[in-house]
Amino acid sequence: MASFTSDLSLIPKPLPKTLRKTISRVSLSRKIVPFNRLKPKGLTMHVASAVIEPKTEETEEFLSLGFDVVTEAELAEKGFLGLRKTKLVCTVGPACCSYEELWKLAMGGMNVARLNMCHNTKEWHRDVIRKIKKLNSEQGFCVSVMIDTEGSQIHVADHGAPSSVKAEDGSIWFFTTEQFEGCRPFTVQASYEGFAEGIKEGDELVVDGGMATFKVIERIGNDLRCKCIDPGLLLPRAKLSFWRDGKLVDKHHELPTLSTKFDTDLISSIVMLYELQDWSDIEFGISEGVDFIAMSFVKDADAVNHLKNYLSTKNKFIKVLAKIExxxxxxxxxxxxxxxxxxxxxxxxxGVEIPLEQIPTVQEDIINLCRQLNKPVIVASQLLESMIEYPTPTRAEVADVSEAVRQYADALMLSGESAVGSFGEKALSVLRMASSRMELWSREENHQSSVPQHKLGISLPDQIAEQICNCASQMANNLGVDAVFVYTRHGQMASLLSRNRPNPPIFAFTDEKSTQMALNLQWGVIPILVDLSDDMDDNINKTTDLIKAKAMLKEGDTVLIVSDVIPTGSTPTVYQSLQVKIIS
Ligand SMILES: Nc1ncnc2c1ncn2[C@@H]1O[C@H](COP(=O)(O)OP(=O)(O)O)[C@@H](O)[C@H]1O
Ligand SMILES: C=C(OP(=O)(O)O)C(=O)O
Ligand SMILES: [K+]
Ligand SMILES: [Mg+2]
Structure with missing residues (x-):
């Protein structure tokens, strides 16, 4: 049986009395260790009292090892097994875009910052990206940057008011594509010219997956006159869908995956080649050196391949994430x-396109498929929605977050909670605490998720790599090793290890910056940038000595070591290896 302790057990003791009080209830309170204190003496600080402190000699020293400050502090605090495995993504918006606010999110465990290109200007996004890069280079963080393309937001509607508006039963509303400033009573602006195309009298217009429902009573050109048949709230920028005879009227197939609204001269040549749009967002991402591009409303593999081909012709190692929506x-x-x-x-x-009750099973199916095919997966939207307004989550929200962790998603994402919410940092701490708790429970109860049966590798070296990682993960659990070290240029073996969700953390040593930033999204992987030589023994000795010198490894600790670095210039015969090292 897992031991039942209060959540306070996750917080190192002793705690100041006042702090104990504040976290006595559900203890989802945030805690922060000053980044330049490498071995905090069991004391944690509240964010409110944390200040940005200048770099010290100590920070310089571990920067050379490529360890990020947050992992280092967490490791000193909780040991190897206590390191959080589930990665955290925060959407950056007006509520968290200053240097100090971003610093707090980074301290709070943000692994990836997401910028939703649907909102705000390029200048605003550029400014945020530069601040994050500055935090990484000057303060020792390792936060990756993701941009999320606008996609075909065909059905965003806005009533113009800053907050929600109630639609009463039987009230008559006008949905128009006419652009106007401010708000008009009972009028909603649709963002897309052809939003009413193909829509007939009698169809149902559903707002935000069921917040409110209208019946179409008349179509006037591009506009619709509708009657509210299920009252509810209309939020600013709400999402619309149309239903006929109990089925969704699928309008996405009429639209390209990425919207064309910018930089027409730049686009025209590329569009002809790839039929892709949203190039302005993509070019922006390339020029700002982002680590991930999340593509909205992906329809098929072609859309993803087009973008990946384009990035490879430009020699850009940006990872392409497909949004399933x-x-x-x-x-x-x-x-x-x-x-x-x-x-x-x-x-x-x-949730707008399929019935809400199908979301939980669809989510689990997607997560399982991603593990089978060895792709990282993020669970996004409304995880802690009520925290946009309130300082505590609902029990249902905590259960939802925990369920995603139990399903072994690689990452959890905050949207409005961090972008516009009043309690972004607190929401992040809820994700952190809830995931640590569920990971601990899964481990203690031995809810080991079995090794994915699906074989990936086709070539012999790929098959060897896969088998080594499957065995290594099992060995790591059976032997109870303290950590897995993997030496990797492109991250392949690190992700194959992560796919097995082993108990100990996976330290991935790489000499490629892009590999380090990409691995930030993978479950249980701590990517570390180091110089790697062709001599693997030398790499292993150098890194273990450095970590030992920092008192992070001690005599008697066991480390399982996996390597996939191909010595340059030599013929690759067997280049993957697996060994167990007992630290002496
Ligand atoms: N860069 C930004 N600038 C202003 N507001 C933002 C920004 N990013 C996100 N938001 C706000 O946060 C909310 C939640 O973010 P997100 O889920 O990414 O977008 P959406 O609700 O459009 O799907 C948005 O509706 C928007 O109000
Ligand atoms: C993450 C999502 O996309 P966006 O916020 O861009 O609508 C979503 O629809 O859940
Ligand atoms: K988007
Ligand atoms: Mg979306």
């Missing part, structure tokens, strides 16, 4: 997962 993408799920570098279960729009 339409019925069509569910129909082509396997080919999309295979083509992409990772997946986002975008439950916001998905």
């Amino acid at each position: 339409s019925l069509e993408s569910l129909h082509k799920l396997e080919e999309i997962v295979e083509a992409s570098d990772g997946i986002m279960v975008a439950r916001g729009d998905l």
Whole structure:
């Protein structure tokens, strides 16, 4: 049986009395260790009292080892097994875009910052990206950057008011494509010219997956006059879907995956080649050196392949994530997962396209498929929605977060909670605490998820790599090693290890910056940038000595070591290896 302790057990003692009080209830309170204190003496600090402190000699020293400050502090605090495995993504918005606010999120465990290109200007996004890069280079963080393309937001509607507006039963509303400033009573602006195309009298217009429902009573050109038949709230920028005879009217297939609204001269040549749009967002991502591009409303593998080909012609190592948020993408799920570098279960729009009660099973199916095919997967939208306004989550929200962790998603994402919410940092700490708790429970109860049966490798070296990682993960659990070290240029073996979700953390040593930033999204992987030589023994000795010198490894600790670095210039015969090292 797992021991039942209060959540306070996750917080190192002793705690100041005042702090104990504040976290006595559900203890989802945040805690922060000053980054330049490498071995905090069991004391944690509240964010409120944390200040940005200048770099010290100590920070310089571990920067050379490529360890990030947050992992280092967490390791000193909780030991190897206590390191959080589930990665955290935060959407950056007006509520968290200053240097100090971003610093707090980074301290709070943000692994990836997401910028939703649907909102705000390029200048605003550029400014945020630069601040994050500055935090990484000057303060020792390792936060990756993801941009999320606008996609075909055909059905966003806005009533113009800053907060929600109630639609009463029987009230008559006008949905128009006419652009106007401010708000007009009973009028909602649709963002897309052809939003009413193909829509007939009697169809149902559903707002935000069921917040409110209208019946179409008349179509006037591009506009619709509707009667509210299920009252509810209309939020600013709400999502619309149309239903006929109990089925979704699928309008996405009429639209390209990426919207064309910018930089026409740049686009025209590329569009002809790839039929892709949203190039302005993509060019922006390339020029700002982002680590991930999340593609909205992906319809099939072609869309992903187009973008990946384009990035490779430009020699850019940006990972392409496909967002699963339409019925069509569910129909082509396997080919999309295979083509992409990772997946986002975008439950916001998905919940508009499929009945809400199907979301939990669809989510689990997507996560399992991603593990089979070895692609990282993010669970996104409404994880802690009530925390946009309130300082504590609902029990149901904590249960939802825990369920995603139990399903072994690689990462959890905050949207409005961090972008516009009043309690972004607190929401992040809820994710952190809930995932640590569920990971501990899964481990203690031995809810080991079995090794994925699906064989990936085709070439012999790939098959060897896969088998080594499967065995290594099992060995790591059976022997109870303290950590797994993997030496990897492109991250392949690190992700094959992660796919097995082993108990100990996976330290991935790489000499490629892009590999380090990409591995930030993978379950249980701590990517570390180091110089790697062709001499593997030398690499192993050098890194273990450095970590030992920092008192992170001690005599008697066992480390399982996996390597896939191909010595340059030599013929690759057997280049993968597996060994267990007992630290002396
Ligand atoms: N860069 C930004 N600038 C302003 N507001 C933002 C930004 N990013 C996100 N938001 C706000 O946070 C909310 C939640 O974010 P997200 O889930 O990414 O977008 P959406 O609700 O459009 O799907 C958005 O509706 C928007 O109000
Ligand atoms: C993450 C999502 O996409 P966006 O926020 O861009 O609508 C979603 O729909 O859940
Ligand atoms: K988007
Ligand atoms: Mg969406």
